[in-house]
Amino acid sequence: GAVVSQHPSRVICKSGTSVKIECRSLDFQATTMFWYRQFPKKSLMLMATSNEGSKATYEQGVEKDKFLINHASLTLSTLTVTSAHPEDSSFYICSARGTGSDYEQFFGPGTRLTVL
Amino acid sequence: GQNIDQPTEMTATEGAIVQINCTYQTSGFNGLFWYQQHAGEAPTFLSYNVLDGLEEKGRFSSFLSRSKGYSYLLLKELQMKDSASYLCAATDSNYQLIWGAGTKLIIKP
Numbered sequence: 331g332a333v334v335s336q337h338p339s340r341v342i343c344k345s346g347t348s349v350k351i352e353c354r355s356l357d358f359q360a361t362t363m364f365w366y367r368q369f370p371k372k373s374l375m376l377m378a379t380s381n382e383g384s385k386a387t388y389e390q391g392v393e394k395d396k397f398l399i400n401h402a403s404l405t406l407s408t409l410t411v412t413s414a415h416p417e418d419s420s421f422y423i424c425s426a427r428g429t430g431s432d433y434e435q436f437f438g439p440g441t442r443l444t445v446l
Numbered sequence: 447g448q449n450i451d452q453p454t455e456m457t458a459t460e461g462a463i464v465q466i467n468c469t470y471q472t473s474g475f476n477g478l479f480w481y482q483q484h485a486g487e488a489p490t491f492l493s494y495n496v497l498d499g500l501e502e503k504g505r506f507s508s509f510l511s512r513s514k515g516y517s518y519l520l521l522k523e524l525q526m527k528d529s530a531s532y533l534c535a536a537t538d539s540n541y542q543l544i545w546g547a548g549t550k551l552i553i554k555p
Contacts, residue, residue, distance in 0.1 A: 336488075364543075371550075372547065372548075373533060373545045373546060373547040373548050374489070374533070374545045375545075376542070376543070376545075379542070421486075423488050423489075434479075434491065434494065435543065436491075437481075437488040437489050437490070437491075438488055439487065439488050440486075440487065440488040442486070
């Protein structure tokens with residue numbers, strides 16, 4: 331099956347710093363990538379959808395200046411949490427959808443962000 | 447609005463069978479997914495149904511009724527490693543996934 335990687339898997343940072351999370355599709359081209367956030371014991375919350383070469387579409391309530399998304403190539407999307415604060419601590423998961431699929435999303439392993 | 451409902455938590459015994467139900471309301475419908483998620487890990491794909499009926503895949507089966515907006519995931523011969531959250535997600539007319547809150551399945555010996 332298709333493989334999606336995420337880096338880093340865990341990150342701890344100080345309040346006020348920025349953190350970049352990378353999402354890569356390893357064996358397929360991902361025309362669309364999705365960024366999710368998940369709080370403990372809660373379901374996935376879609377933050378934004380990004381298509382290669384165009385601006386990301388953010389869900390209502392998600393600050394685009396706070397969560398910068400770049401989908402520069404068909405295999406890489408990045409999420410940068412700018413000026414992180416403790417309330418940004420969460421599990422961030424990316425998923426990717428290939429060119430040949432209208433439905434299935436392949437998930438990365440997730441990134442646990444802790445902001446002190 | 448769009449909505450997915452599934453039980454918050456279920457408990458079952460090792461070796462038994464459990465059925466996790468999911469009802470959905472979406473703007474358009476392009477299929478329903480079931481994902482398994484272990485604590486601290488990303489979801490992994492279990493099944494996809496777009497037509498009515500039962501899809502069997504080993505110990506796991508998934509059922510869909512489009513007219514009723516209803517699906518279930520059936521797990522047979524439960525093993526301790528099946529303890530996880532099971533997420534139901536329906537795809538709307540834009541192929542966007544609408545997620546349920548997940549059902550935490552606890553397996554007891």
